[in-house]
Amino acid sequence: MSLLPDPAATLEVTCAEVSGWSTLPESERPWLVDCREPEEWGICRIEGADLVPLGSFPEKIDALRQGASNGVVVYCHHGMRSLRATSFLRANGVESVFSMAGGIDAWSRTIDSEVPRY
Template identity: 40%
Template sequence: MNALPVEIEVEELSLWLEGKADVALLDVREDWEVKLCALPGAIHIPLGQVPARAGEVPKASRVVVLCHHGGRSLRATQWLRANGFSQAINLAGGIHAWAERIDPDMATY
């Protein structure tokens, strides 16, 4: 059983980032989406490339996975957890929820 939840809300991620928590961000959107808006410092690996590039994802810290609305990132989170990344966590609502509830100046699409 995983100690961490499978999914967190954007408000919790915001608190983690403000508190300088040991957390990595993994953005699984496509290149064109990341060019529109992104969270600073996120590792960018499109969903279809996650299995081949999993070595780029840190296993020793929490990894919050995000996409546009949370569907692709949930699939990535499930794959990561099934493959040894027990601290992978999906960002509910994705970057769209982040823009709506945390950073209203962020571009949306």
């Protein structure tokens, strides 16, 4: 049974949902992908996420498909790039992919205030 919602119903998941999954074994969690740029990654990041800048998605589509066995959650700064990333991945055969609503800024405000805001 998937932790993620029905992809036909929504493009987004909440920060609270993503935070709740962080306690699960890695083999059961959705893959958390940060689609921001390396400079932004250097400012702050969510522990356990992998950096895959949005501009590199076309060349990394095979790796992104392979890493999607438990689904994918993509985040950015405020949620706009991650929505584009989600749409791109769905259009390229990755069905169970979602954007984290509000991005890392919402994460900092609602989940972990130790994550710097910028």
